[in-house]
Amino acid sequence: MHNFILFIRRFFDLILFLGLQIICIVLIARTQNLMQGNDVLSSANMVTGYMYDRQSAVVDYFGLRRMNDSLLSENVQLRELLARFSSIDTVQVENVTRAYMDGADSSSVVRYAQYTYHKARVISNSVSAADNYITINRGSDHGIRKNMAVVSGSGVVGRVTNVSPRFATVLSVLNTKQPISARLRDGTFSFAFWEKGARPDELFMSDIPQEIRVSIGDSVFTTSYSTIFPRDLLIGIVERIEIRQKDNTQYLRLSPATNFRNLQYVYIIQDDLIPERRALEDSVKKKK
């Protein structure tokens, strides 16, 4: 026993060093797990969230002009969409009018008020790490939950990973952990992903069979297979096409629809049907 105490006193520094390193390794290994982030030691906690909030309150003034422009272009897009649904020329298309008249009892039309949009301000952002996170100034007090989808005015941004009462962190699409399910114009499904060391303005899609015809400028959308993103959100636009010689597949480079360098405001999409769907899919997995 005496020798043991002497041993500990002799090598106390080394033992402390190894102990701290082991704590670090455990922490790193735990956060690599996808669905459970580390809530306490993330930028969603009170102190870090508060500091980022103060900082962005000052810095945001310098980006107001650009912000204004992006909101205007989003407004134009939404107005066009609205016009497409509301202004049906009743003189030319008689069938449409009749359909409206006939379906007067609305009971036959099932409406799903499936999506609710929350708005949030980006208070911290990164693009240079291997997995990039965004901190937003909305949290569980405002109805934000884990794994909700986050989009900007122009396209997909990421999914919520950590939530505190007033802040939340978002794992952006620029990560190496989780690809998004993506769809080409003709309906081919694949994954859009980001590579380690890639620039923040490129995403990739691999393993597209060669017989699928892709052209530069095609849009890539999210699919309904994902349990996080609603379908038909714009992910990016095809920028370059390469053919991989070894397995004769096409390798696409996309330019993402969102400019990750100057995100200022984002929308968080609350999908009311997702919990039911996840529960069902998990129960199927458990049975196996």
Place this chain on the structure above:
Amino acid sequence: MSDYLKNFLRFCLIIAIQVLILNKIPLRWWSQPLGFPLFIPMIYPLFILLLPFCTPVWLLLILGFIAGITVDSFMNTVGMHAMATVLIAYLRTNVLNALLQKNQEEYAGQSPGVKNMGWFPFLTYSFFLILLHHTVYFTIELWSLTNIGYLLLKILASTVTTMLFVITYLLLFTKQSARP
């Protein structure tokens, strides 16, 4: 001003510079000339480098862990910065022993700095430990050797930029001796 207060204030200042200014550099469009990989200069190891000579190793280790975890929670990389910082905190004493002319006990109440070590030994000391810190950090972050060129480029670019910031810090915060 007591040593504790001085080091605490330095900790707050360095972490604030790191988190609020340096971490935002890659967000600017000019941060990437000619497709150069994005990198962040990390000056917070300077806090460990500038602690007084007489700090015992166990305290260095714990302070290194605290500094690392603080930066980690700002950057959402739980454990990675802490691991690299604990490593350099452990090796600090050995590197200092190799570089100093006298025994460490003779520098009672002083901190490593340009004045008592001279420019060249101090820069060697900080360059070596910062290079080690960056190597460990970026290796853990990427955790693959498939694009080793990218990894090396990122380590080198980041170390050089960090050293520029360290030199700036030293020039700003070293008291000049009063001219006769």
